[in-house]
Amino acid sequence: MNKPMTIDAHAHISVSREALDGAWSSLDTLPENLLEQMDIGNISKAVLLPIDPFLPTKWVQDAFDEYPDRFIPFFSFDYSGSEQQIISRIEELDSTGVFKGAKLHPRLQSIDLGDTKLTRICTHIASFGYPILMDCLPYGPQLLKDTLPLRYEPLLKAVPHGNFILAHAGGIRFMDMMLMARTNPNVWIDTSRIIDYFANSPFSDQVLFALEKIGADKIIFGSDFPETSPAKSYTLLEEFLDPSKVLSDNRSKIMNKNILSLLKR
Numbered sequence: 001m002n003k004p005m006t007i008d009a010h011a012h013i014s015v016s017r018e019a020l021d022g023a024w025s026s027l028d029t030l031p032e033n034l035l036e037q038m039d040i041g042n043i044s045k046a047v048l049l050p051i052d053p054f055l056p057t058k059w060v061q062d063a064f065d066e067y068p069d070r071f072i073p074f075f076s077f078d079y080s081g082s083e084q085q086i087i088s089r090i091e092e093l094d095s096t097g098v099f100k101g102a103k104l105h106p107r108l109q110s111i112d113l114g115d116t117k118l119t120r121i122c123t124h125i126a127s128f129g130y131p132i133l134m135d136c137l138p139y140g141p142q143l144l145k146d147t148l149p150l151r152y153e154p155l156l157k158a159v160p161h162g163n164f165i166l167a168h169a170g171g172i173r174f175m176d177m178m179l180m181a182r183t184n185p186n187v188w189i190d191t192s193r194i195i196d197y198f199a200n201s202p203f204s205d206q207v208l209f210a211l212e213k214i215g216a217d218k219i220i221f222g223s224d225f226p227e228t229s230p231a232k233s234y235t236l237l238e239e240f241l242d243p244s245k246v247l248s249d250n251r252s253k254i255m256n257k258n259i260l261s262l263l264k265r
């Protein structure tokens with residue numbers, strides 16, 4: 001079977017190694033490093049996700065300016081600001097006409113998922129027509145119960161016209177994610193981390209079962225570069241989906257159509 005046109009819908013870049021603290025400081029994270037890995041995997045485009053203030057939106061905008069044919073820019077904002085500051089910032093970002101979606105990272109940006117400020121901000125973002133990609137991987141130093149997929153559900157229901165991509169498919173709680181994606185029409189999931197983590201594990205059949213139930217219309221390929229190379233992540237996903245005829249037959253939805261249908265026009 002021919003390979004469908006492929007978009008990696010989850011990648012991060014930086015301007016230099018020195019600009020990053022922690023785990024990523026030892027990785028090659030420049031836009032050129034990402035492009036090299038995309039070329040190895042014959043991957044056409046990548047969605048660039050900032051996480052302000054750690055991975056500033058400016059870096060994404062600059063990379064897009066340099067490689068407009070290869071990158072799809074999302075925006076982020078400093079969530080520690082007041083609601084009015086954030087709304088103004090979103091309007092300023094929207095006026096550039098550059099961005100195709102928004103990224104929120106509740107764990108890294110200390111976002112309380114139960115906060116009505118978040119509901120109002122997401123309502124505003126959605127009213128501009130942007131999809132909202134949110135990290136959804138229980139992990140980190142805070143209480144794990146506050147990072148579980150079901151904690152996102154009130155927000156999904158409160159912003160029914162918002163299209164949410166929940167990254168990493170809920171990690172170890174992939175069955176909760178299956179239920180959420182099946183019962184909330186405005187939820188999509190991306191495959192970053194979850195495939196790397198569970199491939200060749202005792203849980204791989206269960207993850208494939210959950211993905212089949214979520215359905216090819218709701219699954220989006222992502223690598224989480226620099227955590228994983230897009231080329232490697234693509235190959236792993238192809239192998240992972242192989243036993244599922246229904247998912248393999250609809251690979252073009254997973255590899256490009258779903259994300260393209262969600263981007264702001």
Ligand SMILES: [Zn+2]
Pocket residue numbers: 010012049224
């Ligand atoms: Zn990520």
